[in-house]
Amino acid sequence: MDELEWLKENSPSTRPSRDVTRRHRTQLRAAIAAEGADGGPPRRRRRPQARARHRVLVTTAVVVVLCVIGGVVVALTSEGGDDGSRIGAPAASGATTTAPTECSGPPPAQLAIPSGFNTGRAGPAAQSRTAPTSTQQVTTWTSDRATIEQRWPSDANRRPWDQSSLAPDGVSGIADDVTVDANGGAHRTLLFGFPNQPNGCETLQITVYGADAATVRSVSDGLVSSPFVSPEPLVTTSRAATAIPEVVACEANATASVTVDATTATATVDGTVTAAAFAGPTEAFASFLAGEPQLFQHGYDELRLAEGSVAYVKQVRPGAVVTAVHVTAGATGWSVHDWGASGC
């Protein structure tokens, strides 16, 4: 047997034996398992991962679509806000998708109803084109020339403030211009924002209706200047004093602000009065104040001076007297003799 014949007889079979095939299968399975454990991308495992990515994409798309739809709904339900529309304009409908806010107790301030109006009744004004909700407190006062309607809280689309936008030390107001209606009548809406109220109860809404714009403007201007009854009495304290304190000059004369210095300012003002006599000093003082609307109308300290006269002084902060009115006794009674005040 030569070498070629030996090789022919002992050459490896082209068909592997069963043992070899079994061994190769076992090795292949082990290799596949090892690849999977290493995190490699075996072809047969692509399909589940693609499915997972597909799920994430679909979920994201669904959420984005829901966000857009929700935003559109929110925007639509917020329509009718005063941005870009007249504050006093009647809403197209009394219906609203905003949950009505119910505010317990009386409104935060008592409206100062001008003389000539009746005592008021519950319910909206006849001219109102927006029906109040069942949770709004609505009162209407009527005179022979105008109607005043109060709503608390205000209509849902007339709430320019929330508690975060109202400082605790004052009350804010916004007054629309007078609107002449198609029927020739007119109306004007005033909004007042009160701090320290429950959410949704910050705004008091006043609408003045009248037969013409001039009437509505006259009545509403009065309410802009003096909208509410002051909770402060005319005289808050009374004590003996040796002298009338000096009134402070207008702050424009005491600060270094360029803006303020560039503005015309009056330091102080004063005057001597020949006024009618009254039975008591307080009555004389009250009568004087009624003719001086630029002075505070409430919250004065009464100072009883040694020589028998009385001074009424107003302080906006301790030690800062801005108004002093001197009342003296004469043969016919008490009358204002002289007064002084800050110029601003």
Next chain:
Amino acid sequence: MLTRRVHRVAMATLAVGMLTIGSSALMTASSAPRAGATCGGVANPVTITHYNAYNTLVAEEVAGYLGTTCNGDYRYTGVVLDPVTDGSCAYANYVEPFAYSATQGVSCTTGAWSAYDYIDSIGSNSVLVSVRPSYLSDNWTTSSGY
């Protein structure tokens, strides 16, 4: 493999959550009612007032020269009133958030109206306005369309 998948799902959820919160905030901010002030939009002049804690009017601001302001040209003319003798001027303060803050108008004589201008060269035709005496805090409202 399972850990990576969970991580990816978590990241996707986080991204979606942030997108949701962001878009909701954007929608809320853009749709929240804004206060009308010196101009409550084009051709809508309004009056803003400030009262003290006892309901006394202490500062007032009104759009002036009607027909030439609140007309969308970014130039506002207003008048401010010091209505009461309190030792303080009445100030009209303006703020463009993160860009501008100044007193634009001031009246320092009781009962006197004082005119002022505000020319807006910053962003949109909108600004925050407050009118008050020096001893009270600002109550900001939005003026737009001036």
